[in-house]
Amino acid sequence: MVKQTLFFFGLLFVAIPLVAQLPVTPAPDQEALLQSDDPQLAHNKRFVYDFWREVLEGRHVELAEKYMSEGYIQHNPNVPTGRAAFVGFFGRLDPLPIAPEIKSQVVSITAEGDLVTLAFVREYPHPDDETKTYTTTWFDMFRLEDGKIAEHWDSAKIER
Helix, strand or coil: CHHHHHHHHHHHHHHHHHHCCCCCCCCCCHHHHCCCCCHHHHHHHHHHHHHHHHHHHCCCHHHHHHHEEEEEEECCCCCCCCHHHHHHHHCCCCCCCCCCCCCCCEEEEEEECCEEEEEEEEEEEECCEEEEEEEEEEEEEEEEECCEEEEEEECCCCCC
């Protein structure tokens, strides 16, 4: 019995890497992700979605005041806090055409209370084999206050 148990766990240990991760896939319809039975949550989702398309991906920082509170709190360690600091940081980049959808691969958009979370597919080089890649999920969460984005969190690490 002990040999059978050890064999089973040994086989399981060897097989785990084969099934450990499935690729992260984007949602087929971004517009469907914006729906909610609660009109306020649907509004919040659309608001953050449009901010992402216009200000972040489109680099139209002149629209920041429309979306962001002046005292905007940033929890990404690479980006300064405050709307003016955000504009200064991202304003160094040339504006791009605003796309009708988010260009990044969106997995989900969720909203609860004053929070909206966007989840994206992220692809990275595999650390064991640089010729291969793997996918994971990146999250950005926003808190709305008085109709504007007041706070942001993500999983960024300090970059040099």
